[in-house]
Amino acid sequence: MVKAGEPVAGSKQGAKKPAEGDTPIGPTGRPYHGFPTPPKLNGHGPARIIALCNQKGGVGKTTTTINLAASLAQYGRKVLAVDFDPQGALSAGLGIATHDIPTIYDLLLDSKRDPQEVVVSTAVENLDILPANIDLSASEVHLVNEVARETILARVLRKVANDYDVILIDCQPSLGLLTVNALTASHGVLIPLECEFFALRGVALLIETIDKVRDRLNPSIKLDGVLATMYDARTLHSREVLERVVDAFGDDVLETVIGRTVKFPDASVSGVPITKFAPEHPAAQAYLRLARELVARGAVA
Template identity: 65%
Template sequence: MVRSDSAVTGPPGRRYYGEVTVGEPRLSEDGRLEVGEDIADDGTGKPGPTGRPMPVFPVPDALTSHGPAWVVAMCNQKGGVGKTTSTINLGAALAEYGRRVLLVDFDPQGALSVGLGINPMQFEVTVHDLLLGGDVDIQDTIVETQVENLDLLPSNIDLSAAEVLLVTEVGREHSLARTLAPIMDVYDVILIDCQPSLGLLTVNALTAADAVIVPLECEYFALRGVALLLQTIDKVRERLNSRLELAGILATMYDARTLHAREVLARVVERFPDEVFHTVINRTVRFPETTVAGEPITTYAPTSVGAAGYRRLARELMARYATPPAVG
């Protein structure tokens, strides 16, 4: 390591485990997130940004042990939709809830590392070396971040060569899965920040993953590539990774003041009613500031709307995928 309860019905097709109430999370006077009810006159939840009743997802219980890791690929072939921002801040929010989280920088640009205040060019060994099967221990490659429970597997521009070098390798699509295998019992969640393409590196991420989150900017042109991405996910599921599922589509950079953003979000929910998260990430100037600061929004601006959004997303994910209680 390097330093630097019973099922509850959610939206159609979804099952939530544990207690899920209706309403909006609120911040208490001391800045902690707490649950507050927001009930309509008919007893249902008032509509959230997606137009559906907004549940409140409970703060998860503390874990008594860690692992095996649940692997999630943050994927969209379109750039600038909030993949890296969402990877960093969702990871930090999960870590805040006591989960051990590993962030995998799987983009040669190294933006994930930079977003955590880490210079990716300082490392002699990165995920690139692990993929190519060198005599490298992944534990010696992982970097501790300044956030408790949050670690990083860094990359840099060297990763751009891996896609070419892996082409001739046997089982090339499983290279990342083999790389992560030794540390699966160390972490609770592994988040992979994919590059904006549908090439071999992204296929590797999908083959290693249990689930995919698709960040989608609330802008018309962002919609156009979603169908192609979902086709790719289906092909990987059929041919390489039968356990792969779509965790959800995450609306990002949402500005409720603009008609365009509201219309785009409505179209996404209409087209993918069961796949869109209740949580929507609002556009805020805080996100560019956190990139300059090199830290997650949950620590840079912990009481901000952006921090609350990613905490809500973390709780929604854990509510969706928590292990149901044993029967008998």
């Protein structure tokens, strides 16, 4: 369990050391709380659906989906991860070979197909996946003339929602039809945001897209949080960007901050979450802390 004041994953610096009796201050400039281990659930479902979304690539969406899903599963939550990116990185990161199996693409095109035929169990207990491969890139062309094309993913997930406590959708780095489908199907949005200037620039457009989806397609969608990723406390740039993110989003910025570390690509190559690859590493502990924070915030049961 992560304790208040311990280092940010992958950084040589973390929360500021407090004076005797003071509350430690975290990287976001706010008090650094310890979140309790979530209580066990008496049953499972219906799932709360969360889209991990950012139109900029390389900000940690897939890494966060894999490791948050594994962390929630470790706390006894039944989790379904949905690979909604044609690159199929989520599937590969969980060790799933997708070249000869049905994928989420087949479910989008065939409304009568049972999603349970496509769900794949992973090496992590309580964690399943709806995989994807490059075929998904053709889906926008096929769906463009469909009636209510923005709600097709919602109709697919509705069939399995009662079997899980949380469904995490790994979105592709764009604001196209697939991402709009993910937002329309979701109860909440988690925005992984790299602590780098250019990553900050596009967030306003993403927030505008979420507002449009809320106004026109999904009135109940809410922002579950902004997650600072790839943070390096040794650099002034990272610290300044994180400060600007907190100024812009306030309490929507999660207290948990994910730092840079080579352990993430190492775990991806192994096809397992970092919580399984290096469970004692600060990066693994940070994602467990993120899971506890989201439960404490009410974003996850």
